[in-house]
Amino acid sequence: MIRIILLFGFLNCLRFIFAEVAPNERMQSILDNLPKDSLRIDSLNEWALQHRYANLSLSISLAKMAGELALKSNNSEGYALSNYRLGLLYRMKEMPDSSVWHYRKALQNWQSTENAERIVNSLNAISKVYRMQGSYDSALFYGYKALEICRLDNDTANIAKSQTKIAIIYELTGEYDKAAEIHANNLELYKSIGDEQGIA
Incomplete structure (x- = not known):
């Protein structure tokens, strides 16, 4: 009986691990097949928003990836949006200083484009x-x-x-x-x- 309980617990742990890893693998596969950096940035920013309730840490990582790629490819709109996403995500994580910092970065970008x-x-x-x-x-x-x-x-x-x-x-x-x-x-x-x- 104890073995069955332990096995059941182990299988549940495996299911949790694969649930965490699989989306990243699928995302990477999609990103690799996108023809433009702008599409990758848009996808990362969108995924960051979509996963915010299920996995806040993953969302923050995705938004950071979007920001880094946007900087590398001189995509000011994508960079502003990634910072805006990070502002929201850090607010949800109850990190107000980081939240305000990223919102201000987004604000600076959008002020330069007069949006x-x-x-x-x-x-x-x-x-x-x-x-x-x-x-x-x-x-x-x-x-x-x-x-x-x-x-x-x-x-x-x-x-x-x-x-x-x-x-x-x-x-x-x-x-x-x-x-x-x-x-x-x-x-x-x-x-x-x-x-x-x-x-x-």
């Missing part, structure tokens, strides 16, 4: 890390920077989304009047663009 949507996403992501740390002044600083860009682009939907994120910070700091004022303003914005979900 407004990506810039706003990066600023809001940095704001969220600070908010989760309880660093509300820094969270508001980056939140308002994101809002400023949305206003310059006259992007009503993203103005409302950015304002909602700021309102959440004010609620956390106990500044409920400011939060309520923002929510009321958002309601009018959502009505102006017919956003039923936002109104609800």
